[in-house]
Amino acid sequence: MLVFDASSIIYAWDNYPVEQFPGLWDWIGDQIDRNLIQIPSVAYTEIAHPSPDCAAWLETRSLIRIAMTNNILLDALRIKILLHIVDDKYGAGVGENDLFIIATARAHRAILVSDERMQPDLPKLMPNYKIPAVCKMEGVNVECINFLEFIKRSGAVF
Template sequence: MQVPEYVIDASSIIYGWDNYPIAQFPGLWEWLATQIAEQYLIIASVAFDEVDDNSPECAVWLNGAGITKIIPQNAILQDARRMMRLLGIMNDDFHPKGVGENDLIIIASAKSFGRPLISDESRQKVPDLPKKRKIPAVCAMPEVTVQCINFLEYIKKSGMVFR
């Protein structure tokens, strides 16, 4: 079964890789490879770089599956800067408990492609200080409006049964 088209964050594909080992869940990874081959699942290049830095074996698998990497063009970078302003982030003064520059590029990439984002960053009560918001809270902002689900929700929404 095919699910809607999504952009996946490094946190989610690494979560899947670590918690659903390919040797024990081959059907899941075969299905993900199909989703990737049909471009139902793509990744921002900055997220892919994070995967490569943190889970090189997963990055090799993604490349082997032929994942499409979104290279941030000017419109994506401008939208990420707009989000920085919305969060009150000036002069790259990111809060350690909030999103980073790559996170905003990932959100802007999903928005530019009109796709929901799969992210396993923690859900949080919206912090008083906007720059403390993580990916799901930024996605939920009325000025951003990108649907954000986690890896397990993605699998459940697919309706797939793996045997």
């Protein structure tokens, strides 16, 4: 199973328009219908404002929106502590929803698909880590790939 961040769905929608890549979107729809692609409920809510057309397309699919559970919330808090984020003083890195998304992927032992930028040189302050860097942290250990890597790994031809 793959857990998608809003950034990847929006990236795909913006860069691979359904009118020009209908085969890709038919395939993504099939992956959704087979429950191979799911999305945390907090990520789903981040799609509608910047990309209402994408949200409307997703509404036509049987996309599972993963609800927050106490275990996911507790794991997000644990990751927040690992990042030395005190109270709600998030830095330039992950935000609260990002922690929920990462914790959701951990809870489901899923690969996280996120198009947040990689940070080859990690910031000195951990609150400035983006999703891919947090996923690589000891104690988090979530495999995180971007949308293009997701397509390459699938082996699908369109």
